[in-house]
Amino acid sequence: MKTDVLVIGSSAAGLVVPTVGKRVNPDKKFTVVTKQPKTMIPCGIPYIFGSLPGSDNNVMPAEKMYEQTGVEVIHDEVISVDKDKKIAILAGGEKIEFEKLVFATGSEPLKPKWLNWEGKENVFFVPKDKIYLDEMKEKLSACRNIVTIGAGFIGVEMSDELNKAGKKVTLIEKLPNILGLAFDRDISEKIEVILRERGVNVLTDAEVKEITGEIKVEGVKLSDGTVVPADAVIISMGYKPNTELAQKAGVLVNEMGFIRVDEYMRTCDRDIFAVGDCAEKRDFVTGKQVPVMLASTACAEARIAGMNLFKLSAIKTFSGTISIFSTAIGNNGFGVAGMTEAQAVKEGFDIITGSAEGMDRHPGSLSDSHKQYVKLVVAKDSGVILGGAVFGGLSAGELINVIGVAIQNRMNVNTLFITQIGTHPLLTASPAAYPLIKAVENAIIQMNK
């Protein structure tokens, strides 16, 4: 068969490229090939283990959106691509001729070889695979003690959800703090306190040596000799880009293993694009390669690819990844955008930080009030906002986007200080003590010293 645009993969980026692309190019034929019978909402996966009844409640409405926009879907696997002849071959044997190709092949869990997980029962990873996750959930339901290795977002969220589901969970992290790559220590520590209060046994500065048990998992042994008993172990030590297919086709990858892309999300071949977890990321501030994997970043890239498929738009280019992470534990929401203090110092910036704490409602006596802490990382010479973080109630999820938009507009402390913010007693902090603006004020006072 023939198509104009062939997209490989149907997760966030694989959904957005053809649905945006088809609207811009209604006369072109768009085809998506996906291995997954049903695509999981990637960030929703941890919640199928606690908050949601199961994985069926976490299915992306991709089929519906493809149908609405007139995108064809084939449930099969692309096993090879000939980029010169512009042909993809499916596992089912079919050949697809394409004009443009988009790799949206995503990422898969890192499975470190040094850790003796292989061949052991009840050791799990967290892939974006519904069938695997359903089986995993069923097996976990019979377990009491669960150990999660790696306290990134997935590890923290899995631990909290399994704890919510009544399991006895131990979370093991080799860094001094959980979420230690995403947040500065001041915020990580606050999150740790909450996680402990909710009943998760958090072990930081803890190095895993091996998984004990012959056939079935029995525990996790740390380098200090401690053995944490476990009926199941979840390894959440990060993800790696899925680029095997692209590499075999002769598409270039960078030193970190991501498919090289330009500002229009084009690979080394101008008719082949890559978006999402498999595609190269460059930091918004430094331009350096970074290994960020985020569905929201993937979607921004996908929007750009979708707009630039057939003719380039000089004003719709990707100017670098500003990772905006957020998560919640109970009624506590946290977010981080751009650089942390630690990252900025490591990169060589002369920085100051401004922070402030307040309540996310006013008066603070309103029943759903929650403490809100905002921290900004500011370049000392220019006052430019390099990063920010929020620790507070559930409005943190959108407040971190206010900071994210400020960073992407390269706002500085002066422009942010005079910015008008909307406030309301039942929705936000007080206008006279809005923590974001107070944090800016504190940064300005420090800069003037």
Place this chain on the structure above:
Amino acid sequence: MKTDVLVIGSSAAGLVVPTVGKRVNPDKKFTVVTKQPKTMIPCGIPYIFGSLPGSDNNVMPAEKMYEQTGVEVIHDEVISVDKDKKIAILAGGEKIEFEKLVFATGSEPLKPKWLNWEGKENVFFVPKDKIYLDEMKEKLSACRNIVTIGAGFIGVEMSDELNKAGKKVTLIEKLPNILGLAFDRDISEKIEVILRERGVNVLTDAEVKEITGEIKVEGVKLSDGTVVPADAVIISMGYKPNTELAQKAGVLVNEMGFIRVDEYMRTCDRDIFAVGDCAEKRDFVTGKQVPVMLASTACAEARIAGMNLFKLSAIKTFSGTISIFSTAIGNNGFGVAGMTEAQAVKEGFDIITGSAEGMDRHPGSLSDSHKQYVKLVVAKDSGVILGGAVFGGLSAGELINVIGVAIQNRMNVNTLFITQIGTHPLLTASPAAYPLIKAVENAIIQMNK
């Protein structure tokens, strides 16, 4: 006595000017004169009639903030100002010599003369006066049927809160929709539905003719002859700037009655500033005078005045009012920033609108999910975002700030389309169907037609 900076008024703007000013100028003496023994959180006032136990729970922590920053407070009234001699005279007889003077005298309810409210028992306005409000609350507690005249924010919030407190409330508005000056009809209608479902009797397109009853209120008569029975009437028909004192001192006001100010919030006298509800507002887009009164705008002006008191900062100027309003009814939050569609058309812009609806959590099956509708008003020639509105759950309060920051950075549909947004299942809409970005996409598709 002598002071360096005399601030008249202690509400939002009167709090922020001296607390910011003192931090920038720690060697200067700051004095606030206020009539109020305790200052009410202005936007919190409606909530003392329902959600909060009473006005004591809605007191601004002004005294504490003044004390912390070393600002002197005098509870008295300034009765005259000699701007040439730089002297203010208090009702108590004291004279205060000042170097800089700041009018933060606020606003008071409009009391239209054509409406026969005068001398009638149980007719109320909504001033920012704790003693008045306490007495009003006590009198309302004995009433069953309450009529609110005027469906601006205060009228709507008062109606919902009194309804919550068990009263039978009728809200009367002469415009075709409630909140009709703030929101476009599509959103006003959604809010109306919610208010009605909660039990408020909403009458729109309804013109009040007179208040019936000789000594005590008995009802409100409409121009069509209907009489709505009432044990109490609340008149919420807007506010007017408090500028009598300034005018008597020879400080100029504009045609709308607000004190004229420049970009540094200075009046016609370079040593006299005005901020908040009493100070002139110019629209961010058109530069025209507008009668906006918002605590959040007041605080932005106050920050600028506080920074510019003794030497001007060319980078901390007020570039025009972008009114960002938000409110909530139950678990429904709404916000609007910048121009509505109706305002933009009236001003003569050739516009398009882009809107999108989704869920504010993902998957939408999560228990606290709420529909979220976003609308953007876009200048057709340039794609510049002129305004936006959100109708959704409680995260609408910060999401409207994302739009507000975008407008203030003069972002256009292209720059906003490629903007990276942080998302999380428990906090925001899905990255692949984030209504704000979908609304941008829809606007772009329309512009390309």
